[in-house]
Amino acid sequence: MATSFDNLRITTDFTLRLCARLRKDGVAVGMQQSGACIEAITLHGEVDEDALKAIYRITLINRKQDLQALESAYDQLMHDYLAPRRERGTRDEAAEPEAMIVKRRQFSDDESQPIDDSDVAQTEGYSVREVDHQKDFRLTPEKEFSAVLAELEKIAKKYATIARRKTRRSKRRGTIDLRASLRDSVRHDGEIVAWRYKRKVPTHSRWVVVSDVSGSMEIYSVFLLNFLFVLSEGRRFKMEGFVFSTRLEHLARCFGLRDFQEMLAGVARRFSGWSGGTRIGASLEALNESYGTMITPKTNVVIVSDGWDTGDIPTLDREMARLRVRARSITWINPLRAAPDYEPLALGMATALPYCDRFVTGHSIESFARFAELMDAA
Amino acid sequence: MGLVPKPDRHPARPAARPVVEAMERADSAPDDDPRDEVGKEKGAMHPAYEKIVNALRGQDYIADTDIAATVFLADQLAKPILIEGEAGVGKTEIARVLARLNDTELIRLQCYEGLDANAALYEWNYQKQIIAIRLHEAKGAGALSLENLYSQDYLLHRPVLKALMAEKRAVLLLDEIDRADEEFEALLLETLAEFQMSIPELGTIKAKHPPLIILTSNRTRELTDALRRRCLYLWIAYPSFQKELEVIRLKVPAVSEALAMQVTSFVQALRREKLNKVPGLAEAIDWARALQSTGVRVLASADVESTIGVLLKDHQDIRFFRKDLVKSLMDKVAHGHVVR
Numbered sequence: 001m002a003t004s005f006d007n008l009r010i011t012t013d014f015t016l017r018l019c020a021r022l023r024k025d026g027v028a029v030g031m032q033q034s035g036a037c038i039e040a041i042t043l044h045g046e047v048d049e050d051a052l053k054a055i056y057r058i059t060l061i062n063r064k065q066d067l068q069a070l071e072s073a074y075d076q077l078m079h080d081y082l083a084p085r086r087e088r089g090t091r092d093e094a095a096e097p098e099a100m101i102v103k104r105r106q107f108s109d110d111e112s113q114p115i116d117d118s119d120v121a122q123t124e125g126y127s128v129r130e131v132d133h134q135k136d137f138r139l140t141p142e143k144e145f146s147a148v149l150a151e152l153e154k155i156a157k158k159y160a161t162i163a164r165r166k167t168r169r170s171k172r173r174g175t176i177d178l179r180a181s182l183r184d185s186v187r188h189d190g191e192i193v194a195w196r197y198k199r200k201v202p203t204h205s206r207w208v209v210v211s212d213v214s215g216s217m218e219i220y221s222v223f224l225l226n227f228l229f230v231l232s233e234g235r236r237f238k239m240e241g242f243v244f245s246t247r248l249e250h251l252a253r254c255f256g257l258r259d260f261q262e263m264l265a266g267v268a269r270r271f272s273g274w275s276g277g278t279r280i281g282a283s284l285e286a287l288n289e290s291y292g293t294m295i296t297p298k299t300n301v302v303i304v305s306d307g308w309d310t311g312d313i314p315t316l317d318r319e320m321a322r323l324r325v326r327a328r329s330i331t332w333i334n335p336l337r338a339a340p341d342y343e344p345l346a347l348g349m350a351t352a353l354p355y356c357d358r359f360v361t362g363h364s365i366e367s368f369a370r371f372a373e374l375m376d377a378a
Numbered sequence: 379m380g381l382v383p384k385p386d387r388h389p390a391r392p393a394a395r396p397v398v399e400a401m402e403r404a405d406s407a408p409d410d411d412p413r414d415e416v417g418k419e420k421g422a423m424h425p426a427y428e429k430i431v432n433a434l435r436g437q438d439y440i441a442d443t444d445i446a447a448t449v450f451l452a453d454q455l456a457k458p459i460l461i462e463g464e465a466g467v468g469k470t471e472i473a474r475v476l477a478r479l480n481d482t483e484l485i486r487l488q489c490y491e492g493l494d495a496n497a498a499l500y501e502w503n504y505q506k507q508i509i510a511i512r513l514h515e516a517k518g519a520g521a522l523s524l525e526n527l528y529s530q531d532y533l534l535h536r537p538v539l540k541a542l543m544a545e546k547r548a549v550l551l552l553d554e555i556d557r558a559d560e561e562f563e564a565l566l567l568e569t570l571a572e573f574q575m576s577i578p579e580l581g582t583i584k585a586k587h588p589p590l591i592i593l594t595s596n597r598t599r600e601l602t603d604a605l606r607r608r609c610l611y612l613w614i615a616y617p618s619f620q621k622e623l624e625v626i627r628l629k630v631p632a633v634s635e636a637l638a639m640q641v642t643s644f645v646q647a648l649r650r651e652k653l654n655k656v657p658g659l660a661e662a663i664d665w666a667r668a669l670q671s672t673g674v675r676v677l678a679s680a681d682v683e684s685t686i687g688v689l690l691k692d693h694q695d696i697r698f699f700r701k702d703l704v705k706s707l708m709d710k711v712a713h714g715h716v717v718r
Contacts, residue, residue, distance in 0.1 A: 028603065030607055032607050032608070033607070036451075036455055036457065036610070039455055040451050040454070040455060043451075043454050043455075044424060044426070046424075047424060048424070050423070050443050051423065051424045051427065051443060051447060054443045054444045054447040054448075055447055055451070057444060057611070057612075057613070058444065058447055058448050058451060058610045058611055058612060059451070059610060059611075061611060062460065062603075062606035062607065062609065062611040063462075063600075063606065063611070064462055064597070064613050067613060
């Protein structure tokens, strides 16, 4: 998927990080050096690792003593870049305990450490972007979580606070409606007796988010819920949240809360199915039965899941059909869809897909931004 | 292929392939399908490098990726090259080869302590100026203007200026820059960065064809940062076994395969020992040549001892070598010990 432009961007990012790291190690890498290095890389278009290392050796450093520093900085940085990918082989073990610990550390308050943003802080000089917008959340090292969340918040705020142009007649609030006032004045021979006012209409769309927090999906769901939380702050979107794995849990009033992460941590503690297996059908059944009133013809339903269902497929089919009839639209977010060769082969996914209006990915910051656009248009 | 980790390939780096194999691959490349995936993934260099490596090989110089990349970048970024490395690893040779390759003049400036602008950059030809004045007076023509006296006619081109004024892109070699004084480096900075030279009496001379400037240093003194910053840096280490073997076979074609192998492993092993002056690649080539010319087919202790003066240039080293090293090193070579 990666175009040569992406390559160049990533390589540039890598190079600048390497420069920053070298400077931290006491190697004097000036603008002249880093500039020449970037120029050299651009010149090559595509470079393999050997050539890239050679370019670094030639352009970045200028004394033999620094060779060692360069070598070790390169290795470390490369390790950091590849480390999350190394874990990829283990992704199928859905309920790996590490993932759970990772999340809880991040989002619970009792064991929380000060947010580690040292990684962001140590990036001296110019960086293309502190967070890669296309990087899969699964591959994001834990250190960068806070940076990713900050980035998501930025995007969400943009959509959360767009003012609508639609206005409504108002008794005293808002601005003077000159047009209506003049229209009224006709009755009094052009004398304006009373001002008419208008105010912006807080239009909103209704959203019910059903989020899979089973082992395979947890990381995406947590990011998405955080994202949606910021989106809902601007009152444009009325949100209700649910998490499910083997059963459904309502995140009651969660989107109105002040500290969303604390709430999420609370749910994580209480909700036994966190990071477990998945039963989409049963969970949707619970949604339809117990929270049926929430789903009106104005409601957009968002289901976040990778479609790996360990439960009953006919149930899923039936419940999706029920949901389809009641909801305005159904959006399915599946992070796996990001892969170019993805096909909805998982039985759960294949069953549910015909009922969905939109089937989008949600694996990276950029895909969230696109999703926000969709929500904006809804 | 950038830094995007490829999803389905194991991230572990492919083991470094021996240079010889890589070279062979490079040689046979035209026959292979150029889109051969494996070849592209592992052995092949960047096409630009490969061209340079092959060209240098044509001039009897074996280059690795670093050297090829440096030459390529120096050309593209128009920057001088600063080459450091131990004695006799082929620092100066690069300049010579590049000059031959580009079919241009090699302008060489051997640096020494006390080297100054007059000897390195330019000098006014005082004698000629005085004679011109006298002639002018004798002819009785009007006053001779200063502009006439300080013109190109009376300017003596020393190596650096000569390189700037060259009609064709020249190669300027500033050999062993570490021997010159620190003040001398400052004189070079303008030329290194801008390829120009300011002469107070004449103005600024800008190179029509920016020369390829190569500086070498043996690190007898630390060069200033100002100089280093303006250059591409190339560190040439002692060659690997494969590279050294390759070079010896290329430079001394008459030497037999077995002897070349033995010489190489011997020198490689010798470099591991604690010596005052470690033999470089140049010494190894000389030694191979010496052995070959004395008719040695297979390395023996006696031959080594009689010709060791070619390899070791230090009295203490030779004494130490005769006393302790000969036997152990010969054993290593005999057992096919290859130092990598």
